[in-house]
Amino acid sequence: MTEARALDRDRIKTLFDLRSSFNSRSGGDVTGDPYPAxxxxxxxxxxxxxxVHELTGYPGDYVFQGLPEPDRPHFSAFSYGALDTVYRNPQVFSSSSEPVDLDGEPAATNSMLSMGGRQHRRYRALVQPSFVPAxxxxxxxxxxxxxxHALIDGFVADGHAELNVDFCAAIPVLTITGSFGIAPEQALDLRAALDKPHEVVRMIQPIVAARREEPADDLISVLVQAELTDENGVTHRLSDAEVNSxxxxxxxxxxxxTWKQMGITLTALxxxxELLAxxxxxRSLLKPATEEALRWMPTDPMFSRYVTRDTELEGVPLPEGAVVHLCLGAxxxxxxxxxxxxxxxIARKVRASFAFGGGPHICLGxxxxxxxxxxxxxxxxxxLPGLRLDPGAEPPRYIGMYERGVTEIPVLFDR
Ligand code: HEM
Known part of the structure; x- marks a missing residue:
């Protein structure tokens, strides 16, 4: 897939640099270290x-799961035990305040991410087999x-590179769009359209139609062939609206x-x-190095839940309708x-962390x-023998509030 090299670098930078306007709505431009707070x-x-952002010292109208929601009371949980309780009680702590309407407006949140109970289990079971370790x-x-390898081909002869944009950012977007059957030249168009869901639907619709005619070895084919049994026991193939969701x-x-988490891991190493050496x-140490980076600095350090009835959490009363923000970073x-x-x-005993969330919505991917x-x-x-940070360049810094990552990763290596 040599076309990966043809990706427009400036466009990747605009779309993926945490400080760009595209990402600042989730606090991508927050530069302080939130962990002491x-x-x-x-x-x-x-x-x-x-x-979480107010309590950390960054007032503002950030947009993320459960935010801004100005008309609801807000609470934030910071301990392992509190998060564990929430993840184990999805009936009390729901992923959404509204039922999902797949025939309504297309949106990433109008999907299994916001479903609960049996509906969530039914939809998740359709895609789970494509995401298991095997x-x-x-x-x-x-x-x-x-x-x-195509990305490395693009800079291997140079002796230097900026790995955050030229490497980490491009891999996940090309992987997921590749699994949709989208050509690399179109991958960034799709990513850029993320806040215009109708545009994304327009772009993937011809592929959905083609895979319905003739399935291929990709994810859209998995979706169009999946059979869903509804609550009345009736089985049907997914509709276009369900596939789009x-x-x-x-x-x-x-x-x-993943690009941000890969950048965090690479920077830590x-x-x-000495650890990198x-x-x-x-190479067996790469696994604990990755898991420890996920624990130590998860890229998305907060997800939220809606309280479905009056309850309490660690002795704090929570009214029905409140939003509880789960600070999994803390x-x-x-x-x-x-x-x-x-x-x-990386030598610590690996114990499950909340980097991928917990409970029924634990990260599918x-x-x-x-x-x-x-x-x-x-x-x-x-x-890249001799891979090392470029001592003459600005060192990478960890930034961001609800989406955390690094600024830039300038490296040198031997040619
Ligand atoms: C290091 C990278 C990643 C991190 C840190 C991460 C983190 C998370 C977290 C914390 C959740 C739970 C959200 C919640 O509780 O409401 C989640 C859900 C999800 N993630 Fe990931 N994720 C990553 C990569 C991926 C990838 C590569 C994919 C797909 C290819 C993916 C697909 C999903 C999906 C579909 C859900 C929703 C699952 C459900 O609602 O049942 N994630 N992710």
Missing amino acids: WRRLREQAAVHEGT RAHWWIDNWISSTV FALLLLAAGSGT LQRP RIRED ANRDPARWQRPDEYD MHVARAEISTGIGALLDR
Whole structure:
């Protein structure tokens, strides 16, 4: 897939740089480190009144799951135990305030992400088989590996690169659009249309129609062939509206997250050259390095739930209709679960963190994300001897509020 090299670099930068206007609505341009504030808040109480950004010291109208919602009371949870309780009780802590109407306006949130109970289980079961660990190689062999190598081909002769935009950003978007049957030249058009769902639907509709005629070895074919049994026991193939809803969710969830998490992981390793050298020698260490980065700095450190009836959480009364923001960034550093939680330490015993959420909505794409990160970083180590941060360039900085990532990753390597 050599066309990956033809991607417009400036356009990738506009779409993916966290500081660009495209991402600032979720606080992409927040530059301070929120973790000291989250630590203080968690030490004071497991649950506070207010939103995470206000409590962290960044008032504003951010847009993310459960935000802005100006007419509802807001609470935020910061401990591992509080989040665990919420994830285990989806009837009380619902993913949406409204029932999902798949025949209504197309939107990434008008999808299984916002469903509950049996409806959610039925829809999720349709796509789950394509996302299990045993399918990781379907993703790697069809889309990830060729993308990763084409991108490296583009800069391997230069002796230097900026890996955040030129590498990390491009891999997930090309993987997910590739799995839709979209050509690399069109991948950025699709990503740019993310906030115009009708445009995305217009672009994927010819592919949906073609796959209904003749299925191929891709994700849209999985969707058009899937059979859903409704609550009356009647089985039917997914309608176009149902296929579109899945496609919009997967595009939103699968193209913007992994690039930031890969950048976070790469930066953590490049800033620790001895550790990077050990991983170069022993690739089995890449797995704990990735998992520890997910715990230590998850790219999306907050998701929200709607309270369906009066209840309490860690002794704090929550009225029906309130929004509870789950600060999984803070929960992932709860000393009740991890010793020296602020340290990035790949030798610690791996215990499940909330980087991919928890409960019934736990990230569907987590094994694809892990495959993208390990294939990407593994290929960099294979092909770029002496890979190191460029000492003459601005060092990478971690930024962002609800979407966290790094500024730039300027590197040098031996040719
Ligand atoms: C490192 C990268 C990723 C991170 C940190 C991440 C994180 C998350 C989190 C925290 C949730 C739970 C949201 C909630 O509780 O409301 C979630 C859900 C989801 N993610 Fe990911 N994600 C990543 C990559 C991906 C990829 C690559 C895909 C698809 C290819 C994907 C697809 C989804 C879907 C479809 C859901 C909704 C699941 C449901 O509602 O049942 N994610 N993700």
